[in-house]
Amino acid sequence: MQSSRIGVGVGWVATLAALCVACASSDDDPRVRAAEQGKKAPAVPDRAQLAERARRIFGPLPDQVPRSDYSLTPARTDLGRKLYYDPRLSKSQQISCNSCHDLARYGVDGEPTSPGHRGQRGARNSPSVYNAALHIAQFWDGRSPDVEDQAKGPILNPVEMAMPSEEATVALLRSIPGYRADFEAAFPDDDEPISYDNMALAIGAFERRLMTPSPFDAFLAGDDDALDDVQLAGLETFVNTGCVTCHQGPAIGGRMYQKLGLVKPYATADTGRHAVTGLEGDRGVFKVPSLRNIEKTGPYLHDGSIESLDEMIRIMAEYQLGRALEDGQVASIRAFLGALTGRPDASYVAKPALPPSGPNTPGPDNT
Ligand code: HEC
Numbered sequence: 001m002q003s004s005r006i007g008v009g010v011g012w013v014a015t016l017a018a019l020c021v022a023c024a025s026s027d028d029d030p031r032v033r034a035a036e037q038g039k040k041a042p043a044v045p046d047r048a049q050l051a052e053r054a055r056r057i058f059g060p061l062p063d064q065v066p067r068s069d070y071s072l073t074p075a076r077t078d079l080g081r082k083l084y085y086d087p088r089l090s091k092s093q094q095i096s097c098n099s100c101h102d103l104a105r106y107g108v109d110g111e112p113t114s115p116g117h118r119g120q121r122g123a124r125n126s127p128s129v130y131n132a133a134l135h136i137a138q139f140w141d142g143r144s145p146d147v148e149d150q151a152k153g154p155i156l157n158p159v160e161m162a163m164p165s166e167e168a169t170v171a172l173l174r175s176i177p178g179y180r181a182d183f184e185a186a187f188p189d190d191d192e193p194i195s196y197d198n199m200a201l202a203i204g205a206f207e208r209r210l211m212t213p214s215p216f217d218a219f220l221a222g223d224d225d226a227l228d229d230v231q232l233a234g235l236e237t238f239v240n241t242g243c244v245t246c247h248q249g250p251a252i253g254g255r256m257y258q259k260l261g262l263v264k265p266y267a268t269a270d271t272g273r274h275a276v277t278g279l280e281g282d283r284g285v286f287k288v289p290s291l292r293n294i295e296k297t298g299p300y301l302h303d304g305s306i307e308s309l310d311e312m313i314r315i316m317a318e319y320q321l322g323r324a325l326e327d328g329q330v331a332s333i334r335a336f337l338g339a340l341t342g343r344p345d346a347s348y349v350a351k352p353a354l355p356p357s358g359p360n361t362p363g364p365d366n367t
């Protein structure tokens with residue numbers, strides 16, 4: 001989106017201000033007003049007023065992210081859930097989507113990079129699948145447009161699930177008798193419902209309801225007391241420091257691409273979005289990640305190189321905003337980020353019974 005204009009050094013302040021219409025307005029900030037009038041700033045921000053500002057910056061978390069061209073029927077999400085958990089979709093028959101994106105662990109595995117087929121590791125950290133359907137695109141570099149398209153990747157990726165081909169995957173699905181009825185129910189209009197595309201549509205449908213409402217959402221919905229005083233101060237610091245120029249919208253991120261090291265160069269070997277667009281200005285540019293459940297989804301950054309959330313907050317302030325935060329500010333931002341830890345619908349994400357293999361279902365291949 002804006003990424004090619006950003007990162008050239010000159011004019012970043014103007015660009016940031018332009019990106020964030022709702023957040024930088026000092027007119028409605030009581031502390032700025034108080035300071036201008038020479039009065040002492042209030043210690044605890046005004047709850048109702050801050051909630052109103054926050055509503056404009058973030059907006060409500062939906063319970064699903066619908067698509068215009070197909071509906072999220074229960075038959076599709078139920079099938080998608082089974083496929084998500086089914087390790088037979090990997091060559092070794094030991095790795096499922098859930099291995100790297102554990103739904104019982106906030107959609108991650110807690111590793112800097114994840115072990116895939118025969119323990120091989122890719123170069124990037126596994127992001128959470130929770131709330132991912134809200135993002136403008138998928139992957140750290142946005143190379144996939146949506147969760148349906150994304151789901152086709154890992155199954156064939158040789159360092160992830162390592163299936164030899166789409167055909168082999170479809171043959172495997174067709175060899176499992178129970179999947180026949182599930183695909184027919186999910187795609188009743190198709191002559192041959194079991195296809196690679198329909199597999200990805202079902203997984204995507206399941207992911208479109210993986211939302212995690214949190215105390216912060218209760219606050220946005222009007223429960224002024226859903227955040228304690230420290231979290232409230234953290235929210236105010238998060239807004240006023242400028243984190244929201246990038247981490248905004250209902251996912252608290254996921255809406256735009258930005259350079260890691262926007263105002264101060266940050267060393268990373270990964271060229272990020274440059275590999276997707278070929279644009280010089282996209283070197284080191286990544287999708288701004290969602291901060292939902294961030295307290296639980298470390299280690300951080302695209303390469304999983306940062307373990308501590310406090311350090312992450314300081315790095316962001318220094319390299320993205322050119323600011324040094326005081327310890328108290330870091331602590332309060334961290335407390336606010338804790339209020340983004342949410343809860344999925346437990347029955348929706350519970351591991352389902354998988355249909356048993358049939359006589360022609362191939363076995364595991366560990367080569
Ligand atoms: C071996 C580990 C592994 C497996 C198995 C795996 N993934 Fe991933 N997943 C990753 C990694 C690593 C990334 C980030 C790669 C990148 O950005 O280049 C990723 C990215 C994603 C994203 C993008 C999220 C975002 O914020 O951009 C989604 C959605 C996702 N995976 C879903 C799935 C689904 C569905 C499956 C099963 C079909 C699956 N993954 C299997 C490791 C894995």
Ligand code: HEC
Binds near residue numbers: 257286300301303
């Ligand atoms: C100019 C845009 C920008 C600003 C401003 C910004 N961030 Fe970020 N943030 C990013 C990008 C881009 C990444 C991902 C970089 C990467 O992985 O290489 C990121 C990553 C993060 C992460 C790690 C997320 C993860 O899943 O690994 C945290 C936590 C974070 N930011 C918090 C903050 C806080 C707190 C502030 C304010 C002090 C802030 N950010 C300001 C763009 C920004």
